[in-house]
Amino acid sequence: MLSNEQWAELNGIIVELHNLETEATFREFLLERLCQYLGATFASWNIHDENLRMVRVVNSPAFDQVINEMLPILNETLPGHPLFDQFIDFNSGKLRCVETVERTRDHISLADYQKLPFYTKVARQVSVEDQLAIHVRVQSGKGILLMYHSNREFTQEEHLKASILRGHILARLHTLERQTGQFRDAVVAQCEILQTRxxxxxxxxxxxxxxxxxxxxxxxxxxxxxxxxxxxxxxxxxxxxxxxxxxxxxxxxxxxxxxxxxxxxxxxxxxxxxxx
Structure with missing residues (x-):
């Protein structure tokens, strides 16, 4: 359970989240501000194509270059990762819609985790000992996974905070995307007016x-x-x-x-x- 002080801090984070006005500041907030709040070392915004391959990974700035250089190895080793098996059906080629925040250490012991190819080839290089995974979107076999990585085991309180924040993250992204759609309509309308003049x-x-x-x-x-x-x-x-x-x-x-x-x-x- 969270203390009164922790609830107050969480409410402040939620207010900040809903005050974000662009998708760029929203993503920056998730990768930096929330990363720090949840006690993570760094965060990743993983975009998967219809073939379940990560086509783009946006990371916390300090880790962005090194993680993107590992992209081919990530695609190679993810199928053996028990946490990703919860989110991706590698046999059918579809993303599963998971409405909970999942933690790596809830699916595998530390000893077994450290034997995984993912750990030996990727995680050990960047000191990742635990992860929190949040599904941001699943649509037409494609989707976005928001991952928080830590050099220690995430606490139950941190897991709970991420679970509470998930609904707010999805709601704010939906609002920002809808606003972007409205702006695109305004652009098209303005172009049509200009082209008549x-x-x-x-x-x-x-x-x-x-x-x-x-x-x-x-x-x-x-x-x-x-x-x-x-x-x-x-x-x-x-x-x-x-x-x-x-x-x-x-x-x-x-x-x-x-x-x-x-x-x-x-x-x-x-x-x-x-x-x-």
Whole structure:
């Protein structure tokens, strides 16, 4: 059981978690803040593809490089790990939906754990003696496992804290992903509005302008002269009712920067006239 002081600290962590506003800060919080809170040495955000192979592992910063260098060995040794057997059906090729937080030492003794290929080839290299596993998502055979690794056995209190936090982690991620979806809808809507007011070439010029490109860089990108770029920028400012490029960037960059990895809708062409 947790003491009153421990409950108060846990409630503070939960408040911090639900105040996170982006998926990037959310993942950073899980890999650093929660890692420290749960007494872990480091944490991993493991993304599995439909073939159950880890295609990406994001770790606490101090361990990120060394763990990613071990990725091929991890894929080789995980099938013999009893904790991962709880989450992954290696025979059918599907992830199991596990709604509890599982601990390695609850599934295998320390002596047997240290005989595993996973331990001799991976865990011993980074001093991992115990782990907590949390399923973040399972969908269409793919999923995300959040792993906390420790150089000692996790306590029952730490296991309990992680179990309580699991529902809050899933709820906050769902909210952030829904908000991201809404923002993507807003991006598409804004692109459609812009494309009704600008020509296709003006729209492309605006996109590059919002990425911070100079006129000469846009010229090279679009294979047009710098003078033509200047004319496009002048028309963009006029059509959008904005008096300088700095303000147009401030207004539209959030929707048009490539970091969102969102393709704008194809510029609509006028319908063809039927020949009589």
């Amino acid at each position: 600008l020509t296709p070439r003006e729209f492309e010029t605006l996109r590059h302008l919002c990425q911070g490109m100079s006129n000469s860089e846009i010229s090279s990108k679009l294979y047009i002269s710098s003078r033509t770029v200047e004319k496009h920028v002048e028309k963009i400012l006029s059509k959008l009712g904005i008096d300088c490029r700095t303000r147009v960037i401030a207004r539209y960059a959030p929707y048009l920067e490539d970091r969102h990895n969102i393709r704008s809708p194809t510029h609509r062409q006028p319908p063809l006239k039927r020949l009589s």
